[in-house]
Amino acid sequence: xxxxxxxxxxxxxxxxxxxxxxxxxxxxxxxxxxxxxxxxxxxxxxxxxxxxxxxxxxxxxxxxxxxxxxxxxxxxxxxxxxxxxxxxxxxxxxxxxxxxxxxxxxxxxxxxxxxxxxxxxxxxxxxxxxxxxxxxxxxxxxxxxxxxxxxxxxxxxxxxxxxxxxxxxxxxxxxxxxxxxxxxxxxxxxxxxxxxxxxxxxxxxxxxxxxxxxxxxxxxxxxxxxxxxxxxxxxxxxxxxxxxxxxxxxxxxxxxxxxxxxxxxxxxxxxxxxxxxxxxxxxxxxxxxxxxxxxxxxxxxxxxxxxxxxxxxxxxxxxxxxxxxxxxxxxxxxxxxxxxxxxxxxxxxxxxxxxxxxxxxxxxxxxxxxxxxxxxxxxxxxxxxxxxxxxxxxxxxxxxxxxxxxxxxxxxxxxxxxxxxx
Amino acid sequence: xxxxxxxxxxxxxxxxxxxxxxxxxxxxxxxxxxxxxxxxxxxxxxxxxxxxxxxxxxxxxxxxxxxxxxxxxxxxxxxxxxxxxxxxxxxxxxxxxxxxxxxxxxxxxxxxxxxxxxxxxxxxxxxxxxxxxxxxxxxxxxxxxxxxxxxxxxxxxxxxxxxxxxxxxxxxxxxxxxxx
Numbered sequence: 076x077x078x079x080x081x082x083x084x085x086x087x088x089x090x091x092x093x094x095x096x097x098x099x100x101x102x103x104x105x106x107x108x109x110x111x112x113x114x115x116x117x118x119x120x121x122x123x124x125x126x127x128x129x130x131x132x133x134x135x136x137x138x139x140x141x142x143x144x145x146x147x148x149x150x151x152x153x154x155x156x157x158x159x160x161x162x163x164x165x166x167x168x169x170x171x172x173x174x175x176x177x178x179x180x181x182x183x184x185x186x187x188x189x190x191x192x193x194x195x196x197x198x199x200x201x202x203x204x205x206x207x208x209x210x211x212x213x214x215x216x217x218x219x220x221x222x223x224x225x226x227x228x229x230x231x232x233x234x235x236x237x238x239x240x241x242x243x244x245x246x247x248x249x250x251x252x253x254x255x256x257x258x259x260x261x262x263x264x265x266x267x268x269x270x271x272x273x274x275x276x277x278x279x280x281x282x283x284x285x286x287x288x289x290x291x292x293x294x295x296x297x298x299x300x301x302x303x304x305x306x307x308x309x310x311x312x313x314x315x316x317x318x319x320x321x322x323x324x325x326x327x328x329x330x331x332x333x334x335x336x337x338x339x340x341x342x343x344x345x346x347x348x349x350x351x352x353x354x355x356x357x358x359x360x361x362x363x364x365x366x367x368x369x370x371x372x373x374x375x376x377x378x379x380x381x382x383x384x385x386x387x388x389x390x391x392x393x394x395x396x397x398x399x400x401x402x403x404x405x406x407x408x409x410x411x412x413x414x415x416x417x418x419x420x421x422x423x424x425x426x427x428x429x430x431x432x433x434x435x436x437x438x439x440x441x442x443x444x445x446x447x448x449x450x451x452x453x454x455x456x457x458x459x460x461x462x463x464x465x466x467x468x469x470x471x472x473x474x475x476x477x478x479x480x481x482x483x484x485x486x487x488x489x490x491x492x493x494x495x496x497x
Numbered sequence: 498x499x500x501x502x503x504x505x506x507x508x509x510x511x512x513x514x515x516x517x518x519x520x521x522x523x524x525x526x527x528x529x530x531x532x533x534x535x536x537x538x539x540x541x542x543x544x545x546x547x548x549x550x551x552x553x554x555x556x557x558x559x560x561x562x563x564x565x566x567x568x569x570x571x572x573x574x575x576x577x578x579x580x581x582x583x584x585x586x587x588x589x590x591x592x593x594x595x596x597x598x599x600x601x602x603x604x605x606x607x608x609x610x611x612x613x614x615x616x617x618x619x620x621x622x623x624x625x626x627x628x629x630x631x632x633x634x635x636x637x638x639x640x641x642x643x644x645x646x647x648x649x650x651x652x653x654x655x656x657x658x659x660x661x662x663x664x665x666x667x668x669x670x671x672x673x674x675x676x677x
Contacts, residue, residue: 086656093630095637124659127666128631131612136528140542144520147550491645
């Protein structure tokens with residue numbers, strides 16, 4: 076049967092018999108069935124199938140069904156039927172659109188997108204901060220280059236206490252500045268050329284470690300410098316090392332480094348300079364002002380004829396200004412020393428040759444060490460898992476919450492579509 | 498006579514009599530629903546009981562937009578689906594179209610056997626649509642909603658099932674009645 080010979084599909088004849096067609100369509104088909112023997116036969120076959128199916132009756136429901144249900148109902152009386160509604164149902168009562176699964180699905184997807192965008196934005200915002208951090212680190216690094224110098228100065232006290240005091244005048248002569256003399260005879264240096272505090276770092280590997288220390292000292296002396304600190308280590312079954320901080324007149328720095336490099340193979344070398352002219356000039360100006368203030372106060376004290384308490388107040392003020400001046404002078408000398416004397420960080424390692432010397436470690440000790448190491452590893456792993464859990468759990472929970480609704484929806488859908496074909 | 502829908506609304510208000518009336522009206526049909534889909538009569542009885550208890554528990558969720566019949570057999574269908582899922586994990590012999598004569602009171606027992614066997618030979622999806630239409634008397638739309646399939650698909654399956662059943666019954670030698 077085709078639509079070219081019949082105005083209706085065969086399925087429509089069936090739908091007509093099932094009462095599933097609209098009134099107009101049903102009237103048309105009824106008329107057609109009266110005229111078309113083929114369609115009437117099909118309708119008859121359909122009715123026949125239904126009649127035959129009606130022969131398939133089942134036995135009456137067992138009496139036990141009623142009895143059991145009565146018993147079960149006793150446990151669930153109608154009055155207590157009002158089971159707590161689901162969260163979505165409760166919400167659906169107020170907002171009917173929330174009953175739609177699509178609304179929840181779309182809301183979950185939107186939440187996911189917002190979450191992802193949030194994460195992305197945070198990452199983007201973090202990047203500039205990261206570069207700021209790098210700049211900060213760089214600044215700290217450049218500052219730290221001067222730190223050993225100040226420590227060395229602090230360790231050795233004022234420049235007068237240095238082990239090579241004779242070198243100071245020569246070095247000062249070499250520094251790019253002039254010295255003027257104030258009224259009270261104290262020097263107030265006023266730099267004309269830029270003042271640079273120079274720092275160098277040299278790492279060497281040497282074959283002959285025995286004469287190294289003497290060589291380093293000789294080089295420092297030869298260039299009118301001194302050794303601010305020196306330490307060496309001779310560990311068992313490992314290469315010997317020597318680290319030293321040398322203070323060398325700035326003018327001699329290049330020559331000193333050249334000589335140091337001849338001691339062995341150069342592993343690493345670096346130089347840096349810090350401009351301190353502004354700091355020096357600022358402090359010099361403040362010192363000048365403080366001295367003028369001190370002079371004025373001294374004049375007041377000399378010509379004063381007033382009460383004792385005023386005299387005492389003036390003396391206290393003079394003491395305070397004097398203290399400031401001395402502090403600034405000390406800082407200025409320290410800065411001057413950093414400019415006059417460049418710092419050389421020397422790090423030397425012996426070329427290590429493994430030897431079979433030395434008694435092997437006792438078995439018991441080795442076992443003990445292994446046990447200790449094992450215990451530490453176990454504790455570290457437990458702590459590591461704990462740390463990981465604390466770090467990752469909030470994220471995992473967040474994702475579980477975000478993905479729960481869509482996953483549940485997909486699971487339910489899959490299950491439902493599978494059932495009719497089972 | 499009070500309609501089914503009116504009764505379930507009364508049940509929502511806590512009427513015990515309304516539930517009793519609904520149970521009496523649908524006891525046989527719900528039992529038949531399960532009995533036609535499984536061999537085990539005891540299991541069918543248990544699932545029928547479970548269905549009515551579910552109606553009792555979930556009466557609050559009933560919405561008047563659906564007929565009570567569709568609502569009731571929707572619950573029965575879900576319970577059957579859950580049971581079948583369980584059967585996949587713990588297989589038993591109780592599932593499937595019954596193939597034994599279990600009812601001596603049938604008016605035309607021989608015919609019933611052939612019909613039952615013929616239905617058993619249909620494709621599962623087609624068979625389900627046919628049973629829901631012929632015995633549960635659900636509309637195409639209600640069946641479509643229950644099976645989560647388009648109405649046209651339901652109609653096609655139903656047509657295919659009826660035609661196939663007609664063929665099977667026509668070629669069945671023991672078919673004593675029905676042929677015209």
